[in-house]
Amino acid sequence: MNAEQHFDATSAEFQRLCGLALLDAGFDPERFFHSYGDLAPREAALQAGTKYDLERVDLGWR
Incomplete structure (x- = not known):
């Protein structure tokens, strides 16, 4: 997987987990x-979300 493919796939996960795209x-x-x-x-x-202390939106309210 090249850098662009990895970024796109990770951005989709980041969007689902943190509520925003990597860009x-x-x-x-x-x-x-x-x-x-x-x-x-x-x-x-x-890991990127954790590093920047982002709340996960996929877990709901805590």
Whole structure:
């Protein structure tokens, strides 16, 4: 999977988990791939969200 494919797949997961797309959150595809490219898209989305203290919208209210 190249950087663009990984970014698109991870962005879809990030949207589902955190409620916004990676581009809207300010991530750059190449830099994101450099940091998270060794992870599966779901794991990359989870780690990026956790790193920036984003609440997960898929869990509902806590």
